[in-house]
Structure formats: C-alpha cells, structure tokens
Amino acid sequence: GAGVSQSPSNKVTEKGKDVELRCDPISGHTALYWYRQSLGQGLEFLIYFQGNSAPDKSGLPSDRFSAERTGGSVSTLTIQRTQQEDSAVYLCASSTTSVGGSYNEQFFGPGTRLTVL
Amino acid sequence: RKEVEQDPGPFNVPEGATVAFNCTYSNSASQSFFWYRQDCRKEPKLLMSVYSSGNEDGRFTAQLNRASQYISLLIRDSKLSDSATYLCAVIVMDTGRRALTFGSGTRLQVQP
Numbered sequence: 457g458a459g460v461s462q463s464p465s466n467k468v469t470e471k472g473k474d475v476e477l478r479c480d481p482i483s484g485h486t487a488l489y490w491y492r493q494s495l496g497q498g499l500e501f502l503i504y505f506q507g508n509s510a511p512d513k514s515g516l517p518s519d520r521f522s523a524e525r526t527g528g529s530v531s532t533l534t535i536q537r538t539q540q541e542d543s544a545v546y547l548c549a550s551s552t553t554s555v556g557g558s559y560n561e562q563f564f565g566p567g568t569r570l571t572v573l
Numbered sequence: 574r575k576e577v578e579q580d581p582g583p584f585n586v587p588e589g590a591t592v593a594f595n596c597t598y599s600n601s602a603s604q605s606f607f608w609y610r611q612d613c614r615k616e617p618k619l620l621m622s623v624y625s626s627g628n629e630d631g632r633f634t635a636q637l638n639r640a641s642q643y644i645s646l647l648i649r650d651s652k653l654s655d656s657a658t659y660l661c662a663v664i665v666m667d668t669g670r671r672a673l674t675f676g677s678g679t680r681l682q683v684q685p
Contacts, residue, residue, distance in 0.1 A: 489672055499617070499660070501672040515672065547616055551671075561607065562673060564616040 458482065460565030462548050468571045469538055477533045477568045481550030488531050489551075489562060490523055494544035502546075505531060507553070538572045545569050574599055577663055579676035587684055590651045594679045596661030597643045604666040606637055606644045611658045611678065620646075620659070651683045 461480040469475050481488045490502040501515035505525040516522070520538075525531040535542055549562040579596045586592045598606075606623035621628065623635040623644050634647040644661055658680045662673040 487671065491673075498677045499673075499675040501674070504672050506671070512672070549673075561619050561622060563619060566616050 460548055460550050460563055462546075462565040462568050464568055465566065466569045466571075468573065470573050471540060472537055474534065474536045475538055475570065477535075477546050477570070479531045479533070479548030479565060481529065481531070481548070482563060484552065485550035485563075486528065486553045487551045487560070487562075488525060489549045490531070490533050491547045491549065492544040493547060493567075497544075499547070502533070535570075538570075540572050543570055543572045575676075576600060576665075576674050577661060577676040579659075579661055579679045581677060581679060583680040583682050585682045585684060586651055588651055588653060590683075591647065591649045592651055592681065593645055593647045594659055594661075594681075595643050595645050596676050596679075597641075598663050598674075599642070600663075600665045601642065602666045603642075603663040605664040606635075607662045607673065608633075608635060608644075608646050609660040609662060609675075611660055613658075617660055617675075648681075651681075653683050653685060656681055656683045 460482055463478045467475055486507045488505045491499050493499045503523045504512040520536045523533045545567040547567045548565045551560040551562045577598050584592055608620040609617035610620045611617045621630050621635050623637050625637055627636045632649045636645045658678040660678045661676045
C-alpha cells in the first residue's frame with residue numbers, strides 16, 4: 457500500500473518568508489509525527505498528533521512553528537518568518553494507535569528538504 | 574549526557590563479516606526500542622523493533638539489556654547493500670509522548 461507522502465520534496469525560500477509543508481500519512485494511521493533532521497543535530501521531534509486529542513507541541517523550537525491536522529489525516533507544518541537555522545529536512549511519520557501501553561512502529565515519509573537563503 | 578548515544582563509526586568491514594552496534598539510553602523509563610536504517614539523503618526506514626527477549630530477522634539480530642540500558646544490533650554475513658547509517662530510537666514512557674528519541678547513528682561501510 458501507499459506509504460507516507462510529503463510535499464514539496466524540496467523548498468528553497470528567502471529568509472523572512474513563510475513556508476508550508478504537507479504530510480499525507482498512511483491510510484488508517486491515527487498518529488502523526490513531525491521531526492526534523494539537520495547536520496549536527498540529528499533527528500529531533502517537533503510535534504505529535506493522536507486522533508482528536510490536543511497535539512503534543514513540546515518539540516517545536518519557537519512560536520514561528522505551528523502545525524495542524526485536518527480531519528484526522530493530512531497535516532501541514534507552517535514555519536513563519538523563516539530563518540537560516542530552519543534549514544533542515546523535515547520528516548513526517550505515522551503509526552497506528554498503540555494498544556495496552558505498547559508503542560507502535562513509525563513509518564517515515566521521504567521528507568521535505570528546506571533551504572533558507 | 575545525550576538521552577540516546579551511539580558510536581558514530583564508521584565501521585568498515587569486509588563482505589561476509591559479522592558486525593555489531595550498541596546503543597545506550599539514559600532514561601530507565603524507556604519502553605520501546607527500534608533500529609532504523611538510513612541511506613544517504615533518504616528517510617529512515619524501520620529495520621526492526623527490539624523485543625525484551627531479543628529477536629531475529631534473517632541476518633539481523635536485536636537484543637535489549639535493560640539492566641545495562643543498551644540495545645544492540647548484530648548483522649551477520651554483511652552485504653555491500655548493508656552500507657548505511659543505523660539509527661537506534663527509543664520511546665520514553667514517563668513523558669506520555671510517543672515520539673521517538675534517536676541516537677545520532679552509526680555508519681557502516683561494507684567493503685568488497
């Protein structure tokens with residue numbers, strides 16, 4: 457079946473502009489995660505959506521970052537007034553809901569490579 | 574101290590060799606453990622979950638040592654195609670968050 461998809465695959469923007477990144481999770485996956493990967497920082501968590509619950513935003517690095525998930529499926533990550541340090545690969549992952557306290561496996565999309573000039 | 578630590582390598586091994594990586598985690602409330610494989614400029618791909626009793630998938634064996642707080646990945650009969658960065662990841666139960674915390678990865682280069 458189809459995996460996690462993300463768009464655009466690459467985005468080059470100028471400092472100060474806003475960008476929107478999109479993620480389509482695997483059909484039927486209720487949990488959706490955003491991570492970013494940059495040189496020297498590794499993979500870091502940004503935000504987590506689970507069903508209709510309030511998202512866990514604890515990983516967002518600043519208030520310029522926000523995300524929403526409409527209809528429990530597609531998610532958009534928005535970065536306002538982009539800075540050069542926002543340059544990274546933004547990865548989306550999804551998983552099924554865990555049962556009995558276990559944590560289900562997360563599957564990643566191909567990512568959006570963001571370059572802020 | 575980082576929550577999840579890995580030797581960055583690189584590990585350079587000949588084809589057919591057996592190679593093992595360790596990954597240590599600092600939070601004893603870590604509950605779920607995974608190994609991912611990441612090729613250059615690609616997304617991480619799930620290699621295997623790590624179960625308490627250890628588990629095997631073909632040439633790959635994963636082990637969990639809760640007492641010493643580490644997980645390991647053993648690759649037998651290495652292939653050229655195994656060359657990649659191997660990331661370990663954990664989920665910490667006490668945060669209530671189900672996001673993965675990753676190590677920085679161990680690079681493996683299998684040579685002909």
